[in-house]
Amino acid sequence: MQWAWIPLVAVGPLExxxxxxxxAAALDEPTRRSRLGVNADVYFPDPGVTAYFTDAGHLAAVALCASTGPQVSLEDVPLVGQVPSKTVERVFSYADLHGIKAAWGPSGDPELTDLGLFLRAQRVGDIVLSRPLFLFSGWAGDMLEECIPDSEWVASC
Known part of the structure; x- marks a missing residue:
């Protein structure tokens, strides 16, 4: 399944x-709240999507499972389920070509803060594949990693 991405606005059917x-309605899935309180998250296993919410209950970030999530691309660069090193190289080349700030976050993961894209790596069996995390403008910026909920750092699908 291929999803469109509008940086800082929407990912697939999720705004x-x-x-x-x-x-849940947009994904045609029942809601599965896995954690309550600040930055609650909801995992939808069938489409391979984790939705992160602000403490006010608004969608703030979307992570796509490396093995089962829908495919999203940055122009011609696929972002889901790819070899991380090759994907990072292509994403950084894209950023350089378009004058977009690309950096390495404190965790060692690449980020394009201007686009609200944080490119994580996820273990899938014996291999590691790319797991993009898309953020809304309020969570995108210089302090990107501080906004990401703790549950994302141990995410699996």
């Missing part, structure tokens, strides 16, 4: 700012 019930 940043949606409430959990709206996200």
């Amino acid at each position: 940043f700012g949606m409430r959990p019930d709206e996200v």
Whole structure:
């Protein structure tokens, strides 16, 4: 399945700012709230999507499972389920070509803060593949990693 991405606005059928019930309806899935409180998250296993919400209950970030998530591309660069080193090289080349800030975050993961893209690596069996995390404008910026919920650092699908 291929999803469109509008940086800082939407990923596939999910628009940043949606409430959990709206996200579930857009994915045609029941809501599965796995953690309550600040920055709650909801995992939808069938499409391989984790939705992260602000403490006010609005969609703020979307992570796509490296093995089962829908494919999203940055122009002609596929971002989901790819070899991380090759994907990072292509994403950084894209950023350089378009004058977009690309950096390595404190965790060693690449980020394009201007686009709200954080490119993580996820273990899938015996290999590691790319797991993109898309953020809304309120979470994208210089302090990107501080906004990402702790559950994302141990994410699996």
